[in-house]
Each structure stands twice: as C-alpha cells, then as structure tokens.
Amino acid sequence: MQRNASTDELYFVTLTIVDWIDVFTRRYYNDFIIENLAWCQRNANLNIYAYVIMTNHIHMVANVSDGSLGDVLGRFKSYTSKELYKMIAGNSQESRREWMLEAFGNAGKQNPLNEKHQFWQKGNYPVFLYSPAVIEQKIDYTHENPVRAGFVGSACEYWYSSANPESLLKIVW
Numbered sequence: 109m110q111r112n113a114s115t116d117e118l119y120f121v122t123l124t125i126v127d128w129i130d131v132f133t134r135r136y137y138n139d140f141i142i143e144n145l146a147w148c149q150r151n152a153n154l155n156i157y158a159y160v161i162m163t164n165h166i167h168m169v170a171n172v173s174d175g176s177l178g179d180v181l182g183r184f185k186s187y188t189s190k191e192l193y194k195m196i197a198g199n200s201q202e203s204r205r206e207w208m209l210e211a212f213g214n215a216g217k218q219n220p221l222n223e224k225h226q227f228w229q230k231g232n233y234p235v236f237l238y239s240p241a242v243i244e245q246k247i248d249y250t251h252e253n254p255v256r257a258g259f260v261g262s263a264c265e266y267w268y269s270s271a272n273p274e275s276l277l278k279i280v281w
C-alpha cells in the first residue's frame with residue numbers, strides 16, 4: 109500500500125488511563141476521544157497512520173508535520189483529562205461514577221503537578237519506528253489489539269480502529 113507522507117520520524121505511542129481503569133467501554137467517551145484526535149489532526153499537525161482505542165489505553169502510529177509529537181499529545185491528554193472527568197462526573201447513567209472519580213482523585217494526590225485528579229498515566233511510551241518493516245509491524249500490532257483481547261474475530265470488525273474501513277477517524281495512507 110502506498111503512503112504519501114514521509115515515513116521518517118514515525119512513532120508508536122501508547123496513552124494509558126491511570127490504574128488501567130476501563131473508561132472506554134462506552135461510546136460516549138470513545139466518540140469524544142475520536143473528536144479530539146480529529147481536532148489535533150486539523151489544528152495541531154497530527155498525522156495518524158494507525159490507531160486503536162482499547163478499554164483502558166490508546167495505541168497510535170503517528171507523527172506531527174511540524175512541532176513536537178510529545179507536546180501535541182501532552183495537550184491532548186491535558187484537555188481530555190479535564191473533559192472526561194467532567195463527563196463522568198456529570199453522567200448520571202454512569203454506574204461506575206463514584207469509584208472511578210475516587211480513583212482519579214487518588215491518582216492525582218500522588219502527583220503534585222495535578223490540581224485535583226489524574227486521568228492519564230504519565231508518558232506516551234514513544235517507540236521510534238526506524239524502518240518500513242517496523243512500521244508495518246507496529247500497525248499490525250495496533251490493529252490486532254481487539255482480536256487478542258477477544259472482542260472481535262477480525263481486526264476490521266472493531267469500531268474504534270483504523271483497521272475498520274468505516275473508521276470515523278481518517279488516517280494517513
């Protein structure tokens with residue numbers, strides 16, 4: 109398959125929720141993540157080559173056309189952290205609300221940089237993808253996450269994945 113963007117400086121990154129809390133089991137939260145990644149694509153030079161949203165973490169193969177991937181992801185995490193916390197706090201349908209908010213609060217207390225709570229674990233665990241073969245390997249790894257987890261039989265069936273041809277998030281090919 110042909111990709112039109114440069115393949116150098118591509119990274120595999122992983123964004124993980126504190127305590128591996130399974131927030132992303134509801135479309136309400138997942139769609140918000142998709143919206144915000146799309147915002148970063150439009151406004152922060154983020155190029156996404158592959159992604160998957162699992163229940164408690166996100167994998168991406170990505171880079172930025174200009175600037176720092178770490179900075180873009182840092183701002184994404186900072187914004188989504190605040191907003192997802194509010195979404196959970198304000199969601200009367202959320203059966204897990206009490207304990208999740210308490211867990212985010214407890215995680216926040218361990219980090220003096222946070223005002224109140226912490227949603228994401230620190231760091232994005234960037235792995236530099238130094239060759240086309242390694243890029244392919246990490247894209248496959250990303251797409252196979254929901255298959256390994258037993259959610260779907262085939263990677264293309266998972267809704268929140270670039271393996272799905274109907275993925276709401278457009279990716280770079």
Ligand code: NI
Pocket residue numbers: 162165167253
């Ligand atoms: Ni994973």
